Amino acid sequence: MTEAESPRTPDGRPFRDQPRWRRDFPIDVAEDAYVARRDFAKYVVLVSGAFATGQVSMLLRSALARRAPAPPRLRIASVVDVPVGGAIAFRYPADGDPCLLIRRREGEFLAYGSECTHLMCAVLPEVAKGRLRCPCHQGYFDLSTGRPIAGPPRRALPTVTLDVRDGEIYATGVRLESQ
Amino acid sequence: MKDPTPRGRPLATGEKGVIVYGILSVLLVLLVVQLWLLTATTNAWLGGDDSVVLPAAVASLVCLGLNVGLLFHIFRLE
Structure with a gap:
């Protein structure tokens, strides 16, 4: 693996100066951060959908309550x-x-x-x-x-x-x- | 599908990371707006004021639409 192809490292030192375990299992920090942020964005949108669902359910319950008959005497x-x-x-x-x-x-x-x-x-x-x-x-x-x-x-x-x-x-x- | 880079150059991982960070910031702002809408509307609705329920639901759905659009933009970076 050439220097240009080697993954970016957490401490910024060249790949050849990294500990043995990291050279055996190289992780590209930028790629890893990118994937993690992209997955986090997915969960943010999921939560956004949950909030919107809550708003819509309130709207539906409000509409149903308007149709309900008046309380009895x-x-x-x-x-x-x-x-x-x-x-x-x-x-x-x-x-x-x-x-x-x-x-x-x-x-x-x-x-x-x-x-x-x-x-x-x-x-x-x-x-x-x-x-x-x-x-x-x-x-x-x-x-x-x-x-x-x-x-x-x-x-x-x-x-x-x-x-x-x-x-x-x-x-x-x-x-x-x-x- | 339209290429997100003007000259067709593939984005480096670091560049994609910067774009994702930017999009994520906007997503989080929109999420906070939605959370505020939900709590304020719930409080008003439980207090018997249902006049805000419809506009708040529309605003929340618009935020959701923006969030989904931004998420698709992230996937288009692949």
Whole structure:
């Protein structure tokens, strides 16, 4: 093998000065780096495809959610079942959606999804302090609006719209922050 | 297929390596843009704002298209 044909070496010294093992198994560093970077580029594009798939799946789920029927009207409790300053738990619109019905004052009812928007811990009502507290990471939500006021949560709790009629309280829908 | 070298001279491995490094830089920038799009869109979507989902999906697909095009360019160097 002539000097011109010999592969480039990691330390830049001539091929003939390389250790025996390297002369027995010569590796062209530039060629090796080229192949490695080319393969890395393939994986980058693969990850790019995964990100695009995630975006498209969100788009499809959003389109499907728009076609879904409106949540049913559901009786939660009677007015007398909820003491002033107290709360009761219920599930709406599905069994996997825990919610809280809170009676802040006489005649004022509020209902929110009770899963913290940070990591889905159950939030606890602190009616006297006008807030809901997530004990896992000390997240706080405003009792009047469900919006986050302190701690890690960045999104508001889902608001359950209510209809109080003839002494009965009904859930009529779920509203997210931007709607 | 169009020859990537203007005078038909085959590229040396070192030259191809430089081109791959350049393309890889652009790929990584586009990937970071896609990651940002995905996290921002997910946050907005989970918060009930689905108005950004369509434009973000289109932008992400454009980034993917650019990435695939650049990858093909790398293979054309062979």
